Amino acid sequence: MIRTSELDPNFKDEVSKELGGWEISRCFACGTCTAGCPVREIDDKYNPRKIIRMVLLGMREEVLSSEFIWLCSTCYTCYDRCPQDVHLTDIMTALKNIAVREGYMHPSFKEQARLVLEFGRLYEVEDFDNKKREKMGLPPVQKTIDEVRKVVKDPAIAEVCE
Numbered sequence: 001m002i003r004t005s006e007l008d009p010n011f012k013d014e015v016s017k018e019l020g021g022w023e024i025s026r027c028f029a030c031g032t033c034t035a036g037c038p039v040r041e042i043d044d045k046y047n048p049r050k051i052i053r054m055v056l057l058g059m060r061e062e063v064l065s066s067e068f069i070w071l072c073s074t075c076y077t078c079y080d081r082c083p084q085d086v087h088l089t090d091i092m093t094a095l096k097n098i099a100v101r102e103g104y105m106h107p108s109f110k111e112q113a114r115l116v117l118e119f120g121r122l123y124e125v126e127d128f129d130n131k132k133r134e135k136m137g138l139p140p141v142q143k144t145i146d147e148v149r150k151v152v153k154d155p156a157i158a159e160v161c162e
Contacts (some may be wrong), residue, residue, distance in 0.1 A: 007058035015055055018098060020090030027052045027086045033078035039071050046071040048078055048088050055095070064099040070106040116152055120145025 015021040033048040040046050045068045054063050063069060072092040079087050099105070115122050130140040 002057070002059070006061065008060040009058045011058045011060040011063075012056050014060075014098065015091065015094055018094035020087065021094030023084075023086045024052065024055060024091055026084045027056075027082075028084060029053060030083060032081050032083060033086075033088050036077045036081050038075055038077065039073050043071060048072075048092075051095075052086075052088070052091070055091075063095060064102050064104050067106065069095045069099060070109075113152075117149060119143070120148035 012024055015024050027049075029049050029052065031049050034040055034050075037046065037048055040048070047068075051063065051068065069092060072089060074089045074092075076089055079089050082088065112122055115124075119125070125141045125143050133140060
């Protein structure tokens with residue numbers, strides 16, 4: 001059930017002002033994006049046509065707090081097939097950017113940010129890994145990359161990891 005008091009009529013305008021979101025109003029819900037979407041075949045929660053409809057209706061909170069905006073694999077199937085030339089992958093990126101600014105972030109991205117802050121890479125290098133590399137004649141890998149950690153030590157990034 002949709003409560004009209006909870007709808008944000010300016011949400012589509014906010015998305016259209018975001019980089020990549022300007023074509024949101026061109027969609028006429030033909031369903032071509034949904035029919036060709038490989039993610040949709042695996043997970044019914046991801047429905048590009050429904051997501052655009054929710055944005056156009058102004059269902060801001062539901063869209064930004066949902067997990068489904070993070071499921072787009074950016075395969076560009078919808079991008080190539082859309083008869084209205086709506087670049088859905090760009091719109092999904094715009095929605096993700098707005099969601100992050102509003103404090104919504106998928107846990108997997110939080111974990112990636114935490115790992116980069118801690119190790120300077122997306123995985124921890126153990127002594128075991130370096131011993132295997134040594135046996136293969138490869139040089140050891142540093143356990144942490146301090147230069148990368150310094151770059152991402154920005155307070156805004158650290159805040160996202162919490």
